[in-house]
Amino acid sequence: MTLAEMLDKLERGRIGHREAMQWLGVDSFNELVDIVHLNGRQMPGHRAAPISAETRALLRLVTRPVIATLPR
Amino acid sequence: MTRKIVDIAVIIPDASPVLTLARIHRLDLFETFSAPIEIVDQVHYEITKPANDPEGRVAAWLQRMGNRIRIVETMVGLGFRTKTERGESPRGGSLGEIAVDEYATDLARHATPTFVPLVLFEDPDVLETRIARLPRVHLLNTAAWIRALADEGIIPDGLKIIDEINAQRKSPMKPIERPGRTRKLQSRWLRRPDHDAG
Numbered sequence: 001m002t003l004a005e006m007l008d009k010l011e012r013g014r015i016g017h018r019e020a021m022q023w024l025g026v027d028s029f030n031e032l033v034d035i036v037h038l039n040g041r042q043m044p045g046h047r048a049a050p051i052s053a054e055t056r057a058l059l060r061l062v063t064r065p066v067i068a069t070l071p072r
Numbered sequence: 073m074t075r076k077i078v079d080i081a082v083i084i085p086d087a088s089p090v091l092t093l094a095r096i097h098r099l100d101l102f103e104t105f106s107a108p109i110e111i112v113d114q115v116h117y118e119i120t121k122p123a124n125d126p127e128g129r130v131a132a133w134l135q136r137m138g139n140r141i142r143i144v145e146t147m148v149g150l151g152f153r154t155k156t157e158r159g160e161s162p163r164g165g166s167l168g169e170i171a172v173d174e175y176a177t178d179l180a181r182h183a184t185p186t187f188v189p190l191v192l193f194e195d196p197d198v199l200e201t202r203i204a205r206l207p208r209v210h211l212l213n214t215a216a217w218i219r220a221l222a223d224e225g226i227i228p229d230g231l232k233i234i235d236e237i238n239a240q241r242k243s244p245m246k247p248i249e250r251p252g253r254t255r256k257l258q259s260r261w262l263r264r265p266d267h268d269a270g
Contacts, residue, residue, distance in 0.1 A: 039244060051220040054251035058190060058210055059220050062080050062107035065227075 007036060013044040080188045082109045085172040085203050087118040088194030089214045090130060094119075096236045099133040101218070104226055107190070109141045113149030114171035117164070146171040169201060176203035188252060192217055194245070208252045216247035 001009075001023070010020045021032050036043055082105050084090060090111075093099045102109060111119070119130045134141060148171040155162040179189065180202070188208045191198065198204055204211055212220070215234055222230020238244040 049247070051216060051223055051247065052249060052251050055210070055212060055216065055220050055249050056224055058080070058188075058252075059217075059224055059226070062082065062190065063104045063221065063224070063226050064106050065104070065225075 003039070007039050007041045010036065011041045011044060017043070079184060079186050080107045080190055082107050082190045082192055083175075083203065084109060084111050084115065084192050085198050085201070086168065086193050086195040087115055087124065089192050089217075090119045090133075091124055092194060092214055092237055092240075094125065094129045094133070095240055096233070097129070098233055098236075099129060101221070101227065101233070102133070102137065103140075104221060105140070109137070110144050110175075111141060112144045112146050112168070112171040112175050114146065114152060114164075114168045116143045117149065117152070118168050144175050146174045148174055169197070172198075173202045176201070176206055179203075179206055196248070199248075199250070204250075209250075210252035211248070211250040213245070213248040215245040216249040219247050220249075 006015070006020060006023050009015045010017070017029065017032055021027070021029070024032065024035060026032055026035070033043055090099070090102075093101055116134075118124060120134070125131060148167055152162055152164065152167055179187070183189075183206075188210060189203070189206055190210045190212065191203055192212055192214065193199075194214050199211065203209065214237070218227070218230045218233050218237075221227045227233070234245070
């Protein structure tokens, strides 16, 4: 199992954090969370920090839905 | 209640947002903007030079976008072009940043009090430049922009796009946003629909 596969399984909740810590050889939960985040993943059940209401409001003002078939 | 009209432009101060999306064939995301997009001439040079745009994706995108993108002429860019036309090889390293500083200085002096620059960047150094200190500036990196588009339901596949971007990087791109300080303008801009008296 590669690191990416392990993190994917962890994120999807298919393995527990104890198993992940064992696989990585780390003792602290904080260290596990750091590794998960540094690899662009989230701990199972966690949500990424939300985008602020200000940004969302601003984007609502200056965007329109993209049509799926737009040429790239 | 009096509404204040805000005038918003998307400013792209470094080449990375364009080049990142060009690499994953998703330059179409810029087409979600209904506000004008501004790119200074020196950054335009960076994104279109053959080394950065070997397949001509950026050039084709610029053509497709037409006048929705404004290339802002700067003295820095003009000097660079003049020297290049003379056959000289000026160092282009930090000229993009200097050109953006020049444009930021111009905006600081001449932009209207209702102008809101939405700066879309990737290089964290942008946070230390003059454009990041403009009044009412709203800073957003590519990852935060895509996340926000997905959160708002404007695009359906935001997380997949971020995964594709991260697959091309050594470390994942973390969302960065710095909302503008718009105390005087927020009555219209941030007012929620249920509080909107019209």
